[in-house]
Amino acid sequence: MTDIGSNRPAAQAFELVLDKGESRVAEFEVRARSPLQKLQHFLHANPTAVPAIVLLLAVAAFGLIVGSRFLSMFNLSLIIQQVTIIGVIGVAQTLIVITAGIDLSVGAIMVLCSVIMGKLAVTIGLPAPAALFVGVAAGAGCGVLNGTLVTRLKLPPFIVTLGTWSIFFALNLWYSASETIRSQEVAKIAPLLQALGTPVNILGARFTYGSFFMLGLVALIWFVLNRTAFGRHLYAVGDDPDAARLSGIRTDRILFSVYVIAGVICALGAWTLIGRIGSISPQAGQTSNLDSITAVVVGGASLFGGRGSIVGTLIGALIVGVFRNGLALSDVDVLWQEFAVGWLIIIAVALDQWIRKVSA
Amino acid sequence: MSAGPHVPGATPLLQARSLNKRYGRVTALDRADFDLYPGEILAVIGDNGAGKSSLIRALSGALIPDAGEIRLAGGPVAFRSPLDAQAAGIETVYQTLALSPSLSIADNMFLGRELRRAGPLGTICRMLDRKTMQRIAREKLTELGLMTVQSINQRVETLSGGQRQGVAVARAAAFGSRVVIMDEPTAALGVKESRRVLDLILDVRSRGISVVWSATICRTYSRSPTASISTGSVVGSP
Numbered sequence: 200m201t202d203i204g205s206n207r208p209a210a211q212a213f214e215l216v217l218d219k220g221e222s223r224v225a226e227f228e229v230r231a232r233s234p235l236q237k238l239q240h241f242l243h244a245n246p247t248a249v250p251a252i253v254l255l256l257a258v259a260a261f262g263l264i265v266g267s268r269f270l271s272m273f274n275l276s277l278i279i280q281q282v283t284i285i286g287v288i289g290v291a292q293t294l295i296v297i298t299a300g301i302d303l304s305v306g307a308i309m310v311l312c313s314v315i316m317g318k319l320a321v322t323i324g325l326p327a328p329a330a331l332f333v334g335v336a337a338g339a340g341c342g343v344l345n346g347t348l349v350t351r352l353k354l355p356p357f358i359v360t361l362g363t364w365s366i367f368f369a370l371n372l373w374y375s376a377s378e379t380i381r382s383q384e385v386a387k388i389a390p391l392l393q394a395l396g397t398p399v400n401i402l403g404a405r406f407t408y409g410s411f412f413m414l415g416l417v418a419l420i421w422f423v424l425n426r427t428a429f430g431r432h433l434y435a436v437g438d439d440p441d442a443a444r445l446s447g448i449r450t451d452r453i454l455f456s457v458y459v460i461a462g463v464i465c466a467l468g469a470w471t472l473i474g475r476i477g478s479i480s481p482q483a484g485q486t487s488n489l490d491s492i493t494a495v496v497v498g499g500a501s502l503f504g505g506r507g508s509i510v511g512t513l514i515g516a517l518i519v520g521v522f523r524n525g526l527a528l529s530d531v532d533v534l535w536q537e538f539a540v541g542w543l544i545i546i547a548v549a550l551d552q553w554i555r556k557v558s559a
Numbered sequence: 560m561s562a563g564p565h566v567p568g569a570t571p572l573l574q575a576r577s578l579n580k581r582y583g584r585v586t587a588l589d590r591a592d593f594d595l596y597p598g599e600i601l602a603v604i605g606d607n608g609a610g611k612s613s614l615i616r617a618l619s620g621a622l623i624p625d626a627g628e629i630r631l632a633g634g635p636v637a638f639r640s641p642l643d644a645q646a647a648g649i650e651t652v653y654q655t656l657a658l659s660p661s662l663s664i665a666d667n668m669f670l671g672r673e674l675r676r677a678g679p680l681g682t683i684c685r686m687l688d689r690k691t692m693q694r695i696a697r698e699k700l701t702e703l704g705l706m707t708v709q710s711i712n713q714r715v716e717t718l719s720g721g722q723r724q725g726v727a728v729a730r731a732a733a734f735g736s737r738v739v740i741m742d743e744p745t746a747a748l749g750v751k752e753s754r755r756v757l758d759l760i761l762d763v764r765s766r767g768i769s770v771v772w773s774a775t776i777c778r779t780y781s782r783s784p785t786a787s788i789s790t791g792s793v794v795g796s797p
Binding site: 243422426428429431432434435438439441442443445446447448506 | 621642645656658660662671672673675684685687717
């Protein structure tokens, strides 16, 4: 090794004072922070902390107001059943939101897939596993359309999925002929389609296979997001697409595949939907598009991309479920449930903005 | 280790001949020649719009020249993308740094070339080898004297401008086996941090990697060769 110092350029006039000053550059200054700043930093480093705290507070508050009717094992497990569909669809929505996109068509894909599964199995008489498979393939196909429009035509995801929402819903009405397949018929001909509605009783709590299916899906996607290169690339693409591209990530391929994966998850959501309501109706799940976005946003994800977690979304869905269930048990009119959920969204986004302003 | 001016007669490590690039009626590169010798730190200086970035981007694969030839260690190469250049051992620190703010330092160092676990966990489950990546990232930052950041798992958005620059340089030094190119590494930094980056450049070179860096203002870098560029042509070279 040669002496690096000897190769150092002669200091220029404006640099002469440097030797007297601090020589540390890449070091952390520990500045005094106010308690509020400390909180802001904590929340910035732990994005799921906010929804987790809100969920605990909400459960405690309704426990105090409503009492044992709310806090019973049966009711708490009922809330989990009630959020199963939004939980599953929310997983799909989270993936899209992390890439700085949004998918308004998730609910429509789910209903379309449920109708396809039901029609094929019950009306046409295809074996139930085959009908299930075709339904999932149809979900993937919907994702291919969304992904192609976003990556090839470079259209904004909001516009693309606003369009495909209508398209998928129209296809759903056409294919189902606006007719509902009754629960008894499904149970008789294709019980597999209702399998996720099978109840499981544990210590007075009543779960369904669907609840466990949702938790399994959350665990799987958590693994993908946090422990695989694909997951890391998803965040990178949502954060700064140019930086991701210069790092060698094929951003269009990532974006395309995320829409396809979302389509498949929506099709799996269709399976849980049939399990939950028993019948197969082209009018079911009308609110799930926006409910999934609510769960994602309340769960701490940022619509600007790069931030968000799957556990956060699950908690977000549970928060909405707790509010609806608790208010219903308090004999509050349904309209006030909507009122409360509306404020929840606004407060969640305002909090996200505040946390993002954290000074480095 | 040889430093500074090259030995006469040596083969240039990275060479460009008669590079041309036009954007419509604007000529960005006009028969630009370029020679970088092994173990050399070469500064490309020129005013805004002189063609520095175009030259730098052509060498790093981010720009495909209309005409001309680039040779690496004597053999012609045709980079179609930054990945091609990376595969050839040429790493670039872009002016924008190309870091992902919401990911950790370790994630950023390995972004786009992550290491997977050995065995079925890696091949079937595609599981990342986070421990090894964190260890290597820590080593690389320590080598460059930057490992005063609290944690390798800290998000890049919590770092200062100089620290981010350090992470980007460490990433380039970790993977660049032959050449590290830095596009205006001091443009966004203060005097103190600029000085530190220039020291970093020396550190990188001391590891046997040639360095090309660009700047707008001419700093007297006494023993460093300089190629000055003006209106798309290299007007002065070592």
